[in-house]
Amino acid sequence: MNLQNIFSEIEKTDPEVYDRLDTRRNAMKAFAKTSGRIAIASIPFALGSMFQKAYSSPTAPTDIIFDTLNFALTLEYLESNFYIKAVSSGIIPSGNALTALTQIRDHEDEHVKFLTTAIKAAGGTPVSFTADNFDFTAGGAFGNVFSDYGTLLAVAQIFEDTGVRAYKGQAPNLISNNDYLTAALQIHSVEARHAAHLREMRQAAGFLVPSGVTVKPWITLNQSGIGTSAVQASYDGEENVMQAGVTITNIGGMDISAAAASEAFDEPLSKDEILAIVKPFIKG
């Protein structure tokens, strides 16, 4: 991105731009001050924020957008703090397993930083949490989360599958702003990659309940492979085989089972549904 070019283009269409933004030099300086501290991908947001002060833009972040980004940030803090504790628990086998969970930890931390920067750059106030804000045993439902590897992976799977549903449910709230929508989608698919890998890990390690159930990288019906009803809300609704009024089972005369039809589409959850799911993990 060439900032000078961007300014030159704006000058062409609006010769009075520097009356609005002071001077070109000051505009560059003001921008450099912010951008020095922010990630490259956040620059469009920072630029947007700067020009929003000069022009009242129809795509300026609205309360619903800030609320949505802060909701996403809350979930990322939950995940990030979980994986920090998980990786340092000492119970994850070294090698591929530890490498994978470390990479996922780093991604969640990057999401926290990215969303924080983006919200700040757009003039909003990001939420902030520390490890002390969370109870990863969910009030005792997962009491051995950091001492039993199977429980640890189960909680990780819930967080990732639930995270996918959360972002999916929030996408329409960002539809008025292309930059935020695209960024949220880019996080959404990374959470799905994490979810798939954790499911592979649980299947390979044989941690599934009830025994004999298969947990594949994709979600079959509303099965979790986790032996407590505490997690069922994260999977209920995934058994859906009707999309936009179209029945997917055996669609077009093809041999598509209800299981495959449910796997082929992941389902969103609303903000309230997600908050109810994560509430036991948040103190206070």
Added chain:
Amino acid sequence: MLQEEKKEVQPPQIEGMANSFSRRKFFGIMGGAGAAIAVAAASCRKATPMHNNSGVDLGSGDTGILNYAYALEQLEAAFYTQVIKTPFSGINDMEMAYLKDIRDHEIAHREFFKAALSSKAIQDLEVNFSKIDFTIRDSVLGTAMAFEDLGVSAYNGAGSLITNPDYLTIAGKIVSVEARHAAWVRDMVKAGSFAAMDVVDMNGLDQAKKPDEVLTIASAFLKTKINASNLPTS
């Protein structure tokens, strides 16, 4: 509308990639066709977008984007249908079962778009899989990985082009399944590469590609020409 226009796709440019050893090594693991897609993808930033006005018109607005998704799902479904029809040498039970699942998912996506678009759906596309050796594991999984990553980036890039929130949700329901496929296939190609740095950037973000870029890559596997010139651009 279907007149032939002889206009060859530019050969992929590989400058800027030569000194990236780890990437080369990674492509070496992938099959030839998969590597070809990956190289085309990497060079795409420099390639001139195809403004080809001949071929099958995807249409405009949300219909155009749905037809764009329909085209990609046709390509993926055709690929996995062939994978299952002629399994690669040495395929194991889990690979067979999961590749069958993926085939069914892609068929479900394809048929869903066909039904949802109804009379506005584009025609059946003819594919060109001459670069893929379906008997060789690396070739099949390398291509599958490239298709899945491309699909994820395509849906991520198309979200902002959609105006109807219901269609956006549908796209969201599909893209995370494509990402699950991508993660598994990547792990089969190279254990632990489910979200590796060639697809997830320093901010933890997956790729997002615009239709021009995606179709330039996908066109190497399509006999039928696609005209995306009426698609929305923002």
